Amino acid sequence: MDAFDAIPDPVVIDILNKVGDVKTLIRCRSVSKRFNSLATQSDSLLLQLDQILGTTESDSEIDSPIASFFRSLFKSIHGFLPIFSRPANPAEILTRSPKTPAQILAGFNRIRNLEVELYGGDVKLEKGAAVKWKAEFGETLKTCVIVAFRSATVNTSATESPIDGVVESDSEFVCGLKTRVVWTISALMAASTRHYLMRDLVKEHKEMEKLTVRDREGEGTVVMDAAGMKEYRETEARVDEKGFERVRDRTVVPSVRMSMRHAPSLKLKSGICLEAATLVVVRPTGVASDDNDAELATEAFAADGGDCMYGEAVTALLKRRRNVLEMNSF
Numbered sequence: 001m002d003a004f005d006a007i008p009d010p011v012v013i014d015i016l017n018k019v020g021d022v023k024t025l026i027r028c029r030s031v032s033k034r035f036n037s038l039a040t041q042s043d044s045l046l047l048q049l050d051q052i053l054g055t056t057e058s059d060s061e062i063d064s065p066i067a068s069f070f071r072s073l074f075k076s077i078h079g080f081l082p083i084f085s086r087p088a089n090p091a092e093i094l095t096r097s098p099k100t101p102a103q104i105l106a107g108f109n110r111i112r113n114l115e116v117e118l119y120g121g122d123v124k125l126e127k128g129a130a131v132k133w134k135a136e137f138g139e140t141l142k143t144c145v146i147v148a149f150r151s152a153t154v155n156t157s158a159t160e161s162p163i164d165g166v167v168e169s170d171s172e173f174v175c176g177l178k179t180r181v182v183w184t185i186s187a188l189m190a191a192s193t194r195h196y197l198m199r200d201l202v203k204e205h206k207e208m209e210k211l212t213v214r215d216r217e218g219e220g221t222v223v224m225d226a227a228g229m230k231e232y233r234e235t236e237a238r239v240d241e242k243g244f245e246r247v248r249d250r251t252v253v254p255s256v257r258m259s260m261r262h263a264p265s266l267k268l269k270s271g272i273c274l275e276a277a278t279l280v281v282v283r284p285t286g287v288a289s290d291d292n293d294a295e296l297a298t299e300a301f302a303a304d305g306g307d308c309m310y311g312e313a314v315t316a317l318l319k320r321r322r323n324v325l326e327m328n329s330f
Helices: 009-019 022-028 033-039 064-077 090-095 172-199 199-204 226-242 293-302 308-317
Strands: 044-048 112-119 130-138 141-149 151-152 211-214 220-225 256-267 272-284 321-327
Touching: 009 022, 009 044, 022 033, 022 044, 044 220, 130 226, 130 293, 141 172, 141 293, 141 308, 172 199, 172 211, 172 220, 172 256, 172 272, 172 321, 199 226, 220 226, 256 308, 272 293, 272 308, 293 308
Parallel strands: 044 112, 112 211, 130 220
Antiparallel strands: 130 141, 141 272, 151 272, 211 220, 256 272, 256 321
């Protein structure tokens, strides 16, 4: 007897939970009947969409006419030879496309904690600029914290505290405000798009307690807790009952109140100088107070995986004067 067969099922499931990666677990399902049964009981998963969809650099290249001809010919021949078809294999989901997250995870019925990693960021910026954000959703947006800057340079001789005396001209302020609003809208649209992408997954996996959606570049993160997902399911059920038609590719952003702080030039204690540094805390209008800006921003960035530059920028920007703006739903 194989010694592995003597290991109790709960221990095997615990090992598979440590693996986590959905691509690997789907392949494990093809090993044996036992693995096929146990792999789907993993409750802590990492779904990397770029790997699951099988995207590679060569996939994006334009086919030559000859390659296209032979590919079409092969498909035509294959269509006339059903005798060579074989039963579906769980691992085939790795190469079939397109697949939504809900379709990929259809066989996993005990998901508690799910992390979804996307292939790249959504916000298109000028060269050198950076935007990083974290948004929490339920039925719709609950909060979003955004940190952005136009450029970052390193000054190894800088050891003093962040600069507080830089004064903007009126024209610089107006131009800078337009840029900061564009950054904010772009981040909110990216967050709402990711939230909408997970709609079927949230509705089908009612046992989930935490969902995190991030991109590989670390640009933005969407989080949903158990209460937020329950709220979303109940709202969607009411909408489905009324038969409303959905013609959109993202969740509608509600009217929001933006608490914005910025610095034309922010020199950090680490020696990094950020130009047009901006911190924005976004909440739905009339839902929550502005008193916990520091708590939200610190939780989102100060302890974010050792990303000290963003944490230090948040700490410095929280000392700046706050400007409050409101924006209609979009």
